[in-house]
Amino acid sequence: MASPIFTGVDIGASRTKVTILDPQKNLIGRAEKKSGTDFSDTAVSCLESALKMANRSRTDIVKTVSTGYGRNNVTFSDRTKTEIGCHAKGCYFHFPKAITVIDIGGQDNKVIKLDEKGNRISFKMNRKCAAGTGAFLEEMSMRLDIPLEDMDSLARKATEQVELGSYCTVFSATEVLEKIRQGKKVPDIVKGLYLSVIKRLLEMDALGDTVVMSGGVVAYNPYLVKMVEERIGREVLVPDFPQYSGAFGAALFAMEGGI
């Protein structure tokens, strides 16, 4: 008989992620997809892909924990945990010490502080605006007419500092137009956008000594992490597959059966 497996499902506002862990907490299956409009369907389809990768079947699953905005829409979930709890859990697994987790999600950011035992001391979620989130970068890539996946390589080519000062996504878009009008180069503007995301993050909370970053934006924009390191003057830790941190944490909770 195949060994038991544990599943974590993270239905984010933008993307759905599923992870499968074996009893040794190895990540043996994973899948992600746009969350779309039918969360429960998307969760099932991600689960099937992840099971395929792990070469396992649904009957091997012992427990499933779901998290994220759509956590209550997962028909095969045994229980739910908030994304704050799951990201914290997932990151602490990789870096078991007192850490500050910065998660950049599709529609919200989180700064979570954990003590050396992994207990949450505090957390903050961004306020009502999309500024500083994945949605902001998506919106701007459309305005600049560049594919989202090209942003990272473009930002690396920047030669000049472009400052975008506004809090608001709409105001930022106007500022971007203004920069284009001034003849600023696209790579410089893209780097300016990254800088604006970083500013929004750093104003959320004071950071502890050890900073961990997670989330899809970090996975696909690694240069942004490098810029954070430059800004705060120290190394930033990033787990493997940072976009799966929440789903990974959910699978760990599934394994614990605890709180």
Add this chain to the structure above:
Amino acid sequence: MADQKTIKRKTFECSGKLKQVMADHFLELDRASQSGDSKIAWCSSVGPAELLRGMGFLVYYPENHGAMLGASRMAADVIPYANAEGYSPDICSYLTSDIGAFLQEKTPLTKAYNISAVPRPDVLVFNTNQCRDVKDWFAWYSRHFNVPLVGVHTYREIGEIGYDQIKEIAKQIEDLIPDLEAAGGAKFDMDRFKEAVGLSKKTSQLWRACLETASAVPSPWTFFDATIHMAPAVVARGTQAGVDYYEILLKELKGRIKGGIAAIEGEKHRLYWEGMPIWGKLRALSEQLSGLKACVVASTYCNTWIYEQLDSAKPFESMAQAYTELFIVRDEAYKEQYIQECHDLYQFDGIIFHDAKTCPNNSNNRYGMPERLRGNTGVPALIINGDLNDLRCYSEEQTKTNIEAFIEQLEEGMV
């Protein structure tokens, strides 16, 4: 794991009596407004109500009406009309919903009491102890009805309050008398005034006793219950009806404690609510927290209507003192100390700070207080962004997740 069942609040036996007190209050005002038999003063919620009562005015509180607009969710429909008149979406949403409703000729009093319009004022009386918005709000009606606007200008952001300051405010209150007499009030009668001050003090003492029953573990009631039952402490202070009501409520609360009746079955977490209620979401929040076995046992907001300094032997001075020593008037150091003392009494394990977009005066998270309190008491805090009435400033999903995550955090701390 945080249980997510939602649970309805337990009802109070005295709810019928509460409805009666409120109905009497509004129907009496409505009759007077139509017949002109009694004069009506509009008063800010922590304004000089006792003086008005002492001069024979019936007293109407626009903030209470604002809260009704919020709780009935009428606010969202009417706020834009005040915005369009030049009253910004960033200022007090009691003001914008009240003026918006007036412009639209709408009031929640119609559904509740079959009253077609708010009572017509003969005079408007404010105290800036809470904010400047009340003055600007009343000024609009003063222009509209062409009736006098008078009030007290209080010092703000104060730590220690000096005797000279109290004397000066007492003088301002006393100086209102000629204007109030001219606006149709009865000739000032010291005995009647003292009686109103005495009744107000009694109401306050009883209200405090009611609130403090929540120091029992488990608590017999929650902040969400108290926001409803505090209405007479606002509108019927200075009257016998207020005193009578809180005697009944206190008896019921004590009975609950004696009978081991908890507001939240299996109470696991005790919380403090700092800031304004989110009127349109009281039920949703109450049910979510009940489902999580979390009881909001105390709040700055409900504590506001405690004026035990009142003393009928020195009515002006004691009123000045009571209305200046309020939490909202004080500096950060005082406020912090106050919440710490509440912590000693109520033994809560977390604080929810409501950052109300349109009321900076009641959003005490903005100058680092949650962080300082955490440092001093070890009590963690959650900040939720919302508003008293303007639900355009509120994300239900984000707030729910934040609350759930906060309770998870408290549970982790218990392991």
